Amino acid sequence: MPDARKGEVVTRFPPEPNGYLHIGHAKAAVIDYEYARMYDGIFILRFDDTNPVNEKKEFYDAQKEDLKWLGIEWDKEYRTSDNLPKHYELAKELLERGCAYICTCSEEEIRKNRRLGKECACRNRKEQPWDEFFKMKEGEAVLRLKGDMKSQNTAMRDPILFRIIDHPHPIHGTRFRVWPTYDFYGAIEDSLSGITHPFRTKEYELRDEVYFYILDCLDLRKPHLMEFSRLSIKGMPVSKRKLKPLVEKKLVWGWDDPRLPTLRGLARRGILAEAIKEFVLLQGISKSESVVVFENLEAVNRKLLDGMAKRLFFVPEPVKVIVENAPEREAVLKYHPSINMGERKVETKGMFYIPASDASKFEKGSKFRLKDLYNVVVLEKNDVIKGEYAGDELLQIPKIQWVTEEHYEMEVVIPLLPFKNGEFDENSLKITKGYVEKNIDEIKHGEIVQFERFGFVRIEKDGKTRGIKAHD
RNA sequence: GCUCCCGUGGUGUAGCCCGGCCAAUCAUUUCGGCCUUUCGAGCCGAAGACUCGGGUUCAAAUCCCGACGGGAGCACCA
Known part of the structure; x- marks a missing residue:
């Protein structure tokens, strides 16, 4: 960063308290915050609340909560309106x-x-x-x-x-x-509060001249203004203009709908704050406008989640499997393949459920393995699969997840991109029904787990238990 | 329309200010392989880019001009 000396950098994040923070805000906030940290500087949170028609009291606190969730801490905080x-x-x-x-x-x-x-x-x-x-x-x-x-x-x-x-x-x-107006207080506040490196998005570029002109007129110190491009995710607009109607018309659950790019929505979906930070930093402060795909965020999130999410069996669209000559066994399943997160035990007899997507691939004679249990050979296939125990030896055959008769029914909602060709996609929230092992009882509300071969899912337990799929 | 900004592989980015070490960085993606009792993660390998046209120069992704493409602004909103 130009003219930046350790210990002498001051940055600021200046949201208007008129809504919940979204990933676009996160980009600005993270950049401001990280640069301050990088130079052992000071990071200020400033509420730009100079249009009483827009501001709402609740958002001062809501935005602070959102920032805290992101893991951002500020050294000072004040409201522009106080000045x-x-x-x-x-x-x-x-x-x-x-x-x-x-x-x-x-x-x-x-x-x-x-x-x-x-x-x-x-x-x-x-x-x-x-x-x-x-x-x-x-x-x-x-x-x-x-x-x-x-x-x-x-x-x-x-x-x-x-x-x-x-x-x-x-x-x-x-x-x-x-x-x-913004032109006035933006320049004044940056200068007066000692900001050395104010960042703002590119659409303000034409206003730089005004910014410096005002400071010149008043003989005030001129900070080192910097601009970066807005973050936009394909199919996931952040603008209030597009999102507000969805919330108002109840086309989505609310501002924390897992399809939305609000920090609350992303959190609810199971995107980690750390992933957002990393993702945002990956974009850097280039001025070229880019349309990022959500998969990039997913990739970052997946890697973080992989090391901390417990594994569980979830069987979407269950198909019954009856196994003849099945040994009665207690399966011991690890919660994580490589990290010790404990294990759970499942009593098995001769009846199981497996995903329809797997069952559809089998025919008479097919062999598969109930993962961490034993092999099964298919004898007969109708609505129900009849099979027979086929040994314990580990073979190169499909290993599939299963549940026994002891299971819960459960719904997992799958959020897709809310916008398609610029229009809200009514079908952007899919629901998959299935059976989950009873050990889901051990999972806390808000915990993110991996349903093996299904994806990472955040578990909500308010009344009934439901899952929200973050991504594969 | 006018003005400004931007233009590196499918995607995002480094490099551009201070031309040569760039037959172009890193990540993601896709495809192979290894590993693994998950189609996850990890490891190895491969694929794939300097928008175009001129100019300056011994030498241009880097400098200059033009074209084209994209974005933004033209608010008593930020």
């Missing part, structure tokens, strides 16, 4: 220095003049009384930066710095009604 008096002070100074003006043009006029590159009369008015601004009604006036109405960069055509919003703020109530 409004300072912002007013600086705005007044801007006015006095002739760098800003109060504009009473209508929204449409402002837009039109911007397009035309034309200055309005307000801009050159002699008196620019800051106090008068506070007496105006919402929509009547705004504070604008005296930029350059002819600039190639339209962001520089006198951007709005403050506007009046008569709406109670979740923290401050009706204490303020004049609120700064």
Whole structure:
């Protein structure tokens, strides 16, 4: 990172408390956090809550929870809204220095003049009384930066710095009604709070000029702004515009639906915080826009999960198998093939269930092995498979998972990509019914296990037991 | 439309600022093999890329120009 010295780096993550955090936020937060750590610096959490219409009280805490879940810790935390008096002070100074003006043009006029590159009369008015601004009604006036109405960069055509919003703020109530815009507070806060390396996503690039111009006008320190591209996952948009309707129309379970890229959704699905971090860091801070496929996240997650998930037998779409001459045995099954996580015991007689997908491949004479038990040869195959015990010797035959009559019925939901060709896919949540061994009782709510040859599944136990498949 | 940004294998990325050590890094993916009482993990191997066209140079993925492609901005939202 340019101009970065150990111990002198300060970064920040500035979410607006208007919703739950998603993987896009995670990218920003992780990058901010990791860079601060890398340089033994300071990482600040700043709530950019300057639009009272958007902010909701619950999200301040919700976002903090999401960050904690991610394993991110911050050294300082504050709200931009708390600094409004300072912002007013600086705005007044801007006015006095002739760098800003109060504009009473209508929204449409402002837009039109911007397009035309034309200055309005307000801009050159002699008196620019800051106090008068506070007496105006919402929509009547705004504070604008005296930029350059002819600039190639339209962001520089006198951007709005403050506007009046008569709406109670979740923290401050009706204490303020004049609120700064992103252009203003973004620059001011970064500078004042000592941020050395603020990161932001590429769509703000055109606003860099405004950012530095404002700081110049006020003789404030200029941080080293950096941009990176937004993270987008194919078939999994993060924008509130696309997600909110799904939640509102109840097309998904809620903001924590396992199909969604919200941190809560991903967590519920069984994606580990550590996987998200690694995945995000893998993308780096390049400016080239990329569409990542979800499989990349899965791959990272799978490797982490492999070393910590207990193995269990789950039989989707069970088919009954009756084994003749079956020895009655107690099978001892390890919870993990290579790490000692204990074992469980299963009493077996002559009746089993195996997955239909395996059963369909067998015909009379086929041999298979009930994994960790013994071999079976197929004698007859109808709706039920009749077979016979065929020895204990380990052979090169399919080893398949099984349950006995002692089992639970269980549903596993399989989340797919929520969007297909830009449209919500109604069939994005599949449900597989099957039988699971009773040892599922040993698994805690929220634990992630591997159902062998089925996939990694997060177990939920609220009322009934159900599984949510993370991925294969 | 105008302005800005971006363009390395199927996907993501390193390298580009400071041209040569790049017959291009790492991961994922796919395919083989090994290992394994899971179609998981691990190990080994293979496949696969500098958008195109000019220019500068002894030498270009790297610098310059142009084209094409993608994205963003043109909000009193961030």
